[in-house]
Amino acid sequence: MNSSKKMVNPRNAYGEALVELGGEYKNLVVLDADLSKSTKTIMFARKYPERFFEMGIAEANMISAAAGFASCGKIPFASTFAVFATGRVYDQIRMDIAYSNANVKIFATHGGISVGKDGASHQMIEDLALMRVLPNMTVIAPSDATQTKKIVHLMAETYGPMYARVGRADAPLIYTTGDVENIKIGKGIVVEDGADITFIATGTMVEPALEARKNLLKQGIEASVIDMHTVKPLDTSLVLKYAKQTNGIITAEEHSVIGGLGAAVAETLTEKNVSTKFLRMGIKDKFCESGDPADLLEKYELNSKHMVRKAKKLLKK
Secondary structure, eight states, X not given: OOOOOOEEOHHHHHHHHHHHHHHHOTTXXXXXXXXXXXXXXXXXXXXXGGGEEEOOSOHHHHHHHHHHHHHTTOEEEEEEEHXXXXXXXXXXXXXXXXXXXXXXXXXXXXXXXXXXXXXXXXXXXXXXXXXXXXXXXXXXXXXXXXXXXXXXXXXXXSOSOEEEEOOSSOEEOOOOTTTTTTXXXXXXXXXXXXXXXXXXXXXXXXXXXXHHHHHHHXXXXXXXXXXXXXXXXXXXXXXXXXXXXXXXEEEEEEEESSSSHHHHHHHHHHHTTOOOOEXXXXXXXXXXXXXXXXXXXXXXXXXHHHHHHHHHHHHHO
């Protein structure tokens, strides 16, 4: 694990990965909806202009076109902000991609509330739930730039409909290249081990979970931290293992508590009749305010300070 606090934007890692894959897969194409500078697909556009398709502000058309490319043997990556990549085009994803089991990769940026001052209209907190409920769809939320690059490669190598989302901001590096060499879609990563409580986090919430673990250790509490980068298919065996060997589980996601990672873990525990202390951290069935990202994460209790407080409270129950 990388112990540095070097900040790298996962969106840049996505653009760099596309350029690398463009040389490896001559049938890889990239589509964007007028946001290539923000999603960083512009890197691919500059290197392989003949395989980049600027669809304009026409997201539904982009998704259907991506499905068409897939039907012709291409590997299409379609990108825009998370709020447009799922909510605006749900019918096209459902019918043209999921129902058809098309080999389309939807990669969204600007997920969650940390887009900040754009407000509720752009703070996508429902996308994991929307994608998770679709048959055939794999759902992924990378936690740092190193992992993002590896996951983009895995998406290209693996057949089937896939949705991945990253945030807007720069993020601390958690992993080195060697750390992610053997990761697999559908298999969580035990980043840190501890006997008392388990944080199961995804995407942007993995780093705060690691920070919370450090603070809890100072108070004599050992926390495990699991990076559940794949929300669907969920690594149920890892969930059940830590439900049994620690005294409680807290899930953390920059997403609604309804339908995302926390719901998936709760379903697993219930279906397997595993009794453990359990808490979901996420947005509580509401739209969020506009504001500075750090202020929003504090207001909606999605930072390491609140993770520490909630872990201690859960263990006292």
